[in-house]
Amino acid sequence: MAVPTTGSSIEHHPDLVEMRARYEKAGSTPTAQLVEGLSFLAGLYIAISPWVVGFNTSTSLAVSNLIVGLAFAVLAFGFGSAYERTHLLGWTAPLLGAWVIISQWVINGAPDTTSIVVNNVIAGGVAALCGLAVMGLAMGKKRKG
Template structure:
C-alpha cells in the first residue's frame, strides 16, 4: 500500500514541476515573441556570419607567422558560430548566453597582444581582430537585449 501512495506522489510532482510555473511560461512566451521578430533573425544571422568570418579570417587576411593567433581565431570563431546557431534555434534557452559572445569579442580584440606579446605590430591582424571583436560585442549586447523586446509592447 505504501508503494502505491509513493508512486502516485512522484507522478504528481513530475507533472507539476517548474516547467508549468506561470512565471516561467510567461518568460518563455516573451522570448518566443521576441524571437519571432525580424530583428532577431538579423542579429542571429550576423552573429553566425561573424563567427564564421572570425574562424576563416587568418587565411583571408593572412596571419603568416602567427600560428597561435590563427588557432585562437579558428576556435573562437567556431564557438561564436555554434552560439549563434543556439540563438537561432532556442532563443528562450540561450538568450542569457549573450555574455559569451561579448567575452569572445573581448578576447578577439585582446588576442593579438595576449598571444604574440608586445610584438603584435602587424597592423592587419590587429585591425581585423579589433573590428570583428567589436562586432561580436555589439551582437552579444543586442542578443541580450532581445529578451526585453517581447515584453516592451505590454509595458507601454
C-alpha cells in the first residue's frame, strides 16, 4: 500500500508544469494576442459606452455596463498576462457578453431606444465572440498538442 507523502505540492507535478507550458505557448501566439487585445478593448468600450452613446440617464443600465465592461477588461488583461493560469476562467467571457446583449431588456427602467439596443447588441456580440475565441485557444492547443 502506497503511503501518501506529506508536504508535496501540486505545483511540482510534471503534468501541471507541462500543461502550464502548453497554455503559455498558446497564449503567446499572434492570434491569441490579437484576441486578447480586442477583448480588452471591447471591455473598455462596454464600460464607457453609456457615456459614449448617451444613455447614462438610465443609471441601472449604465452601472451594469460599467461593471461588466471593467470585469471583462480585467479578465482579458488576465488572459494576456497569465493565460496559463487564467484559461479556466474563459467560460465567463461569453456569459458577460451575453449579459450585455440582454441586460437592456432585463433591467427594469432601462430605456429601449434604438441606439442603446444597437450599442449593447454589437458590443455584447463582440465580447461574446472574443470570449469564445479565448476558449477556443485553449481547446485548439489541447487537441493539437
